[in-house]
Amino acid sequence: MRTAGVRGVIVYCSDYQCSHSIALIADRWGDDLRLSDIEPRFLCTVCGKRGADVRPNFNWSITGPIGGMGYRLA
């Protein structure tokens, strides 16, 4: 992850009508991995659309590390 200090990302569904989003821990990804490289790998669990908009989660410390596959932000 290029953005220093960011341990998590928020993944948004690429379909704005769906707007599903989840927060993920980025620790498992290498420092040289770009967000644009992983965006096409996501598959929305709500609408099934492939592709996502991945942003650094600067508020990670608020929610804290969540175990498992992710955390749905409502």
Ligand SMILES: [Zn+2]
């Ligand atoms: Zn979706």
